[in-house]
Amino acid sequence: MSALQIKKGSSKHSAYDLRDPNSELIETHTLAVSVDNESGVLARVIGLFSARGYNIDSLTVAEVDHMGHRSRITVVTSGTPQVITQIKAQLERMVIVHEVHDLTVEGPSVQRELALFKVKGRGEARIEALRLAEIFRANVVDSTLESFVFEMTGTPEKVDAFAELMRPLGLVEVARTGVAALARGA
Amino acid sequence: MTRQMTGAKMVVQALKDQGVEVVFGYPGGAVLPIYDEVFQQNDIRHILVRHEQGAIHAAEGYARSTGKPGVVLVTSGPGATNVVTGIVDALMDSIPIVVLAGQVPTFMIGSDAFQEGDTVGITRPCTKMNWLVKETDKLAETIHQAFHVATSGRPGPVLVDIPKDVQFATGTYCEKPKAKTSHYAPRVKGDPEMITRLVELIETAERPVFYTGGGVINSGPAASQLLRELAEATGFPVTSTLMGLGAYPASGQAWLGMLGMHGTYQANWAMHDCDLMINIGARFDDRITGRINAFSPDSKKAHIDIDPSSINKVIHTDVPIIGDVGHVLEDVLKIWKSRGRKINREGLARWWKQIEEWKAVNCLAYKPSATSIRPQHAIARLEALTKGMDRYITTEVGQHQMWAAQYLGFEDPNRWMTSGGLGTMGYGLPASVGVQIAHPDALVINVAGEASWLMNMQEMGTAMQYRAPVKQFILNNERLGMVRQWQELLHGERYSSSWSEALPDFVKLAEAFGCKGIRCDNEADLDDAIREMLAYDGPVIFDCLVEKHENCFPMIPSGNAHNDMLLGDAETQGVIGASGAVLV
Numbered sequence: 001m002s003a004l005q006i007k008k009g010s011s012k013h014s015a016y017d018l019r020d021p022n023s024e025l026i027e028t029h030t031l032a033v034s035v036d037n038e039s040g041v042l043a044r045v046i047g048l049f050s051a052r053g054y055n056i057d058s059l060t061v062a063e064v065d066h067m068g069h070r071s072r073i074t075v076v077t078s079g080t081p082q083v084i085t086q087i088k089a090q091l092e093r094m095v096i097v098h099e100v101h102d103l104t105v106e107g108p109s110v111q112r113e114l115a116l117f118k119v120k121g122r123g124e125a126r127i128e129a130l131r132l133a134e135i136f137r138a139n140v141v142d143s144t145l146e147s148f149v150f151e152m153t154g155t156p157e158k159v160d161a162f163a164e165l166m167r168p169l170g171l172v173e174v175a176r177t178g179v180a181a182l183a184r185g186a
Numbered sequence: 187m188t189r190q191m192t193g194a195k196m197v198v199q200a201l202k203d204q205g206v207e208v209v210f211g212y213p214g215g216a217v218l219p220i221y222d223e224v225f226q227q228n229d230i231r232h233i234l235v236r237h238e239q240g241a242i243h244a245a246e247g248y249a250r251s252t253g254k255p256g257v258v259l260v261t262s263g264p265g266a267t268n269v270v271t272g273i274v275d276a277l278m279d280s281i282p283i284v285v286l287a288g289q290v291p292t293f294m295i296g297s298d299a300f301q302e303g304d305t306v307g308i309t310r311p312c313t314k315m316n317w318l319v320k321e322t323d324k325l326a327e328t329i330h331q332a333f334h335v336a337t338s339g340r341p342g343p344v345l346v347d348i349p350k351d352v353q354f355a356t357g358t359y360c361e362k363p364k365a366k367t368s369h370y371a372p373r374v375k376g377d378p379e380m381i382t383r384l385v386e387l388i389e390t391a392e393r394p395v396f397y398t399g400g401g402v403i404n405s406g407p408a409a410s411q412l413l414r415e416l417a418e419a420t421g422f423p424v425t426s427t428l429m430g431l432g433a434y435p436a437s438g439q440a441w442l443g444m445l446g447m448h449g450t451y452q453a454n455w456a457m458h459d460c461d462l463m464i465n466i467g468a469r470f471d472d473r474i475t476g477r478i479n480a481f482s483p484d485s486k487k488a489h490i491d492i493d494p495s496s497i498n499k500v501i502h503t504d505v506p507i508i509g510d511v512g513h514v515l516e517d518v519l520k521i522w523k524s525r526g527r528k529i530n531r532e533g534l535a536r537w538w539k540q541i542e543e544w545k546a547v548n549c550l551a552y553k554p555s556a557t558s559i560r561p562q563h564a565i566a567r568l569e570a571l572t573k574g575m576d577r578y579i580t581t582e583v584g585q586h587q588m589w590a591a592q593y594l595g596f597e598d599p600n601r602w603m604t605s606g607g608l609g610t611m612g613y614g615l616p617a618s619v620g621v622q623i624a625h626p627d628a629l630v631i632n633v634a635g636e637a638s639w640l641m642n643m644q645e646m647g648t649a650m651q652y653r654a655p656v657k658q659f660i661l662n663n664e665r666l667g668m669v670r671q672w673q674e675l676l677h678g679e680r681y682s683s684s685w686s687e688a689l690p691d692f693v694k695l696a697e698a699f700g701c702k703g704i705r706c707d708n709e710a711d712l713d714d715a716i717r718e719m720l721a722y723d724g725p726v727i728f729d730c731l732v733e734k735h736e737n738c739f740p741m742i743p744s745g746n747a748h749n750d751m752l753l754g755d756a757e758t759q760g761v762i763g764a765s766g767a768v769l770v
Contacts, residue, residue, distance in 0.1 A: 039318070040306060040307075040310060040316075040318075043307070043310060044310055047310055047311045048311075051311050082498060085498060086495060086498070086499055089494045089495035089497070090495045092494060092495075093339075093340075093372075093493060093494060093495050095314060095315040095335050095370050096315070098369065
């Protein structure tokens with residue numbers, strides 16, 4: 001496998017699960033969890049993570065099928081392969097959970113996050129912020145003489161990068177939605 | 187034809203439709219409408235306990251001795267919080283329990299009303315599923331779903347929270363067959379490919395062992411029968427966890443005794459040295475595995491479990507089989523027979539020779555005492571004098587529980603009720619009442635320690651009220667024995683708060699409750715005293731004064747491997763290292 005330059009544990013771009021189940025390597029996975037849209041469901045899922053000491057890097061939830069009474073929870077989590085497998089099994093056995101998809105191993109996926117940034121400044125810094133926003137395709141959704149609110153969608157990495165650039169230019173507040181993700185293709 | 191009725195009536199109707207015969211509970215403001223309906227019918231018997239914790243442990247005893255779900259009815263607030271320990275207990279030991287709790291009316295929820303508690307919030311992490319029913323129209327369906335969830339797949343506790351206005355209001359009753367339950371359907375049939383792989387390993391294994399657990403019992407009597415057939419046909423040795431005792435008979439040829447921290451020498455050595463471990467309905471609990479990285483280092487491991495999250499949770503499995511034990515064992519037998527019933531005879535013969543050597547160590551031997559009753563001896567005599575009787579045993583938690591597991595022999599499933607996973611002191615007495623309610627003519631004995639027993643002793647009142655002739659066999663060492671043992675091994679014999687001072691006079695206590703009290707403090711009188719207990723037609727509190735400083739052996743100290751057991755009192759100081767000391 002090394003000849004093919006496929007790193008063990010990074011199966012993000014492979015259709016096959018090449019992970020070593022006994023590896024101690026920490027991996028980050030994006031899980032899409034289809035649940036009944038009922039009160040307490042989110043608490044049940046989050047409670048599982050806190051009770052068993054699993055990580056939540058980001059979490060989004062919203063109703064996606066009103067007639068079918070379903071919500072989709074997208075959770076980005078990290079852990080060893082054994083822990084990730086265990087998280088999936090623990091989620092799958094919950095009565096309110098219909099499906100669990102590990103978008104990280106099931107094939108290529110699109111991952112997007114929406115973020116809002118409030119940047120305060122005057123003069124050169126303000127112009128620089130606007131210029132960078134253009135490069136990142138961020139929109140100005142609010143403006144005063146000494147502040148902007150930028151809106152941007154992108155991968156978490158892109159959001160991180162933009163935040164880093166804005167910090168010296170007067171970044172005062174960030175709001176992020178967390179990752180929403182879908183598998184590519186039909 | 188739809189039926190209209192009040193929510194309270196629906197509860198009783200749904201219970202009847204689910205075949206419920208007994209409910210354990212305690213009334214209060216928020217469940218009065220349901221109690222009013224219970225009063226006006228005769229199909230369902232209500233057992234009034236003395237504390238809600240007693241209700242749920244009694245329901246657990248009922249469930250485990252019958253294989254049917256146990257039903258609990260309690261009021262809001264303290265009524266519900268008092269059953270939380272039992273709910274966690276049932277979750278850990280996979281016991282089907284349906285708790286029906288009253289709640290303040292919907293329009294008062296969130297207002298800090300009298301006896302309001304966030305019952306679904308409190309019980310969410312410890313139930314398989316719970317529901318707050320806000321509309322009477324949904325009540326009956328929810329109760330039917332609750333029974334379905336509690337009893338399907340890996341069994342467990344569920345809770346339905348019913349506000350008082352929902353009980354009073356009228357709605358449409360959902361008939362049992364119409365309740366939507368299809369979305370929760372755990373897989374029961376194992377993957378045939380994996381089963382074939384297990385059969386291949388069975389055919390060639392030189393040193394196999396069946397490691398069976400509570401899943402065999404939960405799967406029903408047929409699973410125990412299949413296990414017996416498989417063990418007999420292959421000649422493979424069988425050991426079991428605390429939860430699985432009785433699935434394979436203690437008198438069986440292949441029986442090695444219980445395994446784990448206080449398991450037998452032969453069982454633990456067989457687990458350590460085997461080349462094929464077949465885990466049937468057990469979960470590699472830390473009481474079983476000891477040190478993980480030294481756990482059965484040379485074996486291939488197959489694991490049959492209905493819960494996918496049990497697979498590879500702590501121990502890596504080579505052949506995972508997700509399914510119901512009964513279904514899987516049936517297929518294992520079928521495939522193994524169809525391939526010519528092959529086993530590795532020479533290897534197996536050598537293996538049994540080795541096992542006989544381990545058995546010869548006689549790890550459960552204990553020194554007789556001239557001055558006091560050895561607790562092991564008390565249990566051994568109880569076993570001898572009740573053998574062959576229609577007998578059910580419950581226990582509390584501690585040394586007496588381990589001695590009961592070691593010295594009593596279980597021939598059938600559903601005869602042994604003990605709190606394994608959670609280790610709930612105070613479980614045994616109410617559980618014994620629940621068992622006796624289910625089996626009025628059987629002999630039901632709670633093997634107890636005096637400290638555990640005091641935790642729910644109020645339930646003797648329940649036993650008296652319902653004429654449940656439960657026998658409370660208390661091994662009284664005036665100590666919290668297991669705590670004391672660990673303090674001796676681990677904390678330099680500093681016995682911090684581990685003795686029972688100001689104990690009641692148990693004989694007088696029995697008289698106060700209106701039952702029989704017996705005290706025995708020497709071995710010469712023991713048999714007669716036990717016979718007297720057995721002969722008495724009614725509840726008995728048996729105060730058996732035993733040796734105060736006896737330790738429970740064999741023992742695998744925390745953090746040690748299976749082949750690193752303590753067999754007796756030889757040298758117990760310093761056997762648990764610093765890394766083991768942080769474990770429990």
